Amino acid sequence: MNAVFFKKTFFLSLFVLAFFISCHRFSPPASSVSIDRGRYLSVISGCHDCHTPGWAAAGGKAEEKIWLTGSDVGFEGPWGTTYPTNLRLNLQQMTEDQWVNLAHVLHTLPPMPWWILNAMTEDDLRSLYRFIRSLGPAGKPAPAVVPENVVPNTLVIPFVPEKMKK
Template identity: 55%
Template sequence: MKVFAPLVFTGLLCACAPPAPAPATTEVAGPSDIEIGRYLIRIGGCNDCHTPGYLQADGKLPESQWLTGNPVGFRGPWGVTYASNLRLTTQTVSEDDWVAMLAHRSDAPPMPWPITRAMSSGNHRSLYRYIRSLRPAGPPAPQRLAPGERPSTPVIDMVPVAPDAP
């Protein structure tokens, strides 16, 4: 019994200890960087904004049309932003600069930067390699506009509207 009591006490201490913290990021695994990147693009909703007509087509657009930027802007208190042509962007920035951008950037709403900042650098690299594999296509997206500047393109207003009074 004297040998058993310390074991029980040690077991209880271990059971009451706080759990180990979860890792800050989780690495998505797959057969290749290209497949991982394609998967992340699909589940991350990247095409929703960066591919014209993707939502209207219920996601049924060929990959050859993916990630070419969007001429429809998002207007809010920040001005007007446009979803960039990622296929051109990955041709003009290095892989390391891409990883740094996805890990640290926080401007240009409504881009969901918290999502990209939560990804691992390995997944950032998979995104870069997948997008680069698509090759350049399409024109650059329009430039961001400051608050008060008038857009020459269609926009989606991102300002909440209060309901009508009864």
């Protein structure tokens, strides 16, 4: 084998090898559905801010055993009083497919940002579901919605637009 030919094939094979290694490194995993991704999404999309008791007050911290167990401190506004639901219990009531279907069309009273769930990809929603289910059931159901003009018997955080103040 002459030296020039050897050099050419040697460098060509190095290049081909490098190409395949880089493809492997940067191609997405076969499935991007995972419990870890669900955990990450629950934190960065703000679910804990309302659905985990004490999370916001502690600057984004709470013991994992109370994560997403809901709250009995209501949000009171022109819509009545709503309570962040217990997702650990509620997701036990549905299959993964039912969750995906619900989350894509969910529309609740304020201040739940339902549009965040509507915008998530199917893989995001499946990851979130698997993460929440992996935490297991815990806590008690949140109080039911209290209609406008009925005084709630729990603590509330009032959402009062300035001009409605008495």
